[in-house]
Amino acid sequence: MQNVFPEVTLRKFTHDVFIAIGCTEEHAQLATDVLLKSDLRGIDSHGVARLSGYVRLWEKQRINATPNIQIVHETPTTATVDGDAGLGLVVAPFAMQVAITKAQTYGSGWVSVRNSNHFGIAGYHALMAVEQDMIGFAMTNASPLVAPTFANERLLGTNPMCYAFPTGKYPPLIVDMATSAAANGKLEIAQRSGKAVPEGWIQDATGQYTTDPHALKTGGALLPLGSDREHGSHKGFGLSATVDILSGVLSGANYGPWVPPFVAFMEPSSNPPGQGIGHFLGAMRVDGFRPADNFKANLDNWIERFKSADTINETQKVIIPGEPELEAEQDRKANGIPLVQAVVDDLNTLADRFGIQKLQGK
Numbered sequence: 001m002q003n004v005f006p007e008v009t010l011r012k013f014t015h016d017v018f019i020a021i022g023c024t025e026e027h028a029q030l031a032t033d034v035l036l037k038s039d040l041r042g043i044d045s046h047g048v049a050r051l052s053g054y055v056r057l058w059e060k061q062r063i064n065a066t067p068n069i070q071i072v073h074e075t076p077t078t079a080t081v082d083g084d085a086g087l088g089l090v091v092a093p094f095a096m097q098v099a100i101t102k103a104q105t106y107g108s109g110w111v112s113v114r115n116s117n118h119f120g121i122a123g124y125h126a127l128m129a130v131e132q133d134m135i136g137f138a139m140t141n142a143s144p145l146v147a148p149t150f151a152n153e154r155l156l157g158t159n160p161m162c163y164a165f166p167t168g169k170y171p172p173l174i175v176d177m178a179t180s181a182a183a184n185g186k187l188e189i190a191q192r193s194g195k196a197v198p199e200g201w202i203q204d205a206t207g208q209y210t211t212d213p214h215a216l217k218t219g220g221a222l223l224p225l226g227s228d229r230e231h232g233s234h235k236g237f238g239l240s241a242t243v244d245i246l247s248g249v250l251s252g253a254n255y256g257p258w259v260p261p262f263v264a265f266m267e268p269s270s271n272p273p274g275q276g277i278g279h280f281l282g283a284m285r286v287d288g289f290r291p292a293d294n295f296k297a298n299l300d301n302w303i304e305r306f307k308s309a310d311t312i313n314e315t316q317k318v319i320i321p322g323e324p325e326l327e328a329e330q331d332r333k334a335n336g337i338p339l340v341q342a343v344v345d346d347l348n349t350l351a352d353r354f355g356i357q358k359l360q361g362k
Contacts, residue, residue: 042328045185253278
């Protein structure tokens, strides 16, 4: 069963929870905005369904609600940011703003982040650059759930990467994806709804394909993008490795199997090589290459040509990256955000904990 809530209702509820754990007003608003952007864009796995996870990490003192986020190393075009164990939902926007500021002066800015936590959807941060007529990049490593090609050991996270491009008359073109066959959040959605997952997403403890969304709990692993070598899993492994190195190794964060888990019931490694979770963000001014209007006109033309492509089925047109999320955002702003009952119950447990008005769906 699904309940539907107006954006404003979920925004107030989420804000109140962040205030309750000690966030400043500015950070509470920002963290709320990141989570709600995910729900509005139809990425249900990374929205308010994650809220209780952040609270549990705060309870375990693994998230600092009042971090001193600061630049610890920089050049004119690069920087490393220490998130002081803060919410990645506020650390990553801080770092992206540093990248944008550097790009405004020097044409591009690149920022690595250490000592952070889960940062929500990568697209939120990349879109910050698009608003300034820049190309945005955002990626993060994550707790190890993915077995590299041929491995039967979880060594990498879902490690998403996002590229966002400004357009002229069309919405921004956004490539936002996990480098695993599926994001872990999709497993969580399947678990809550009691559904099997497609073959090729997960392997069980013996390394065999399974459609059981609970397989990670019994020693299984997510698979890289491509699922197996014959279908290109080595490419997904390579992309995931790139994200891990830029986000973790470059910044001084943890990497590979040492990235701390998002779930609070699992303890981080007792002897980690780095600090917290790592991100990598970048911004490039389009007019550092050619006039922005010319670029955007050509990208509009690119979109139109791909949308007019001959297709196998005449009723199924080519989908431009970011298009489904835009359609979801338009619908959910008008008609509300759907949440399954398990998520509502979870959120209302937080309401009881913090004395916040409970959610009542329709």
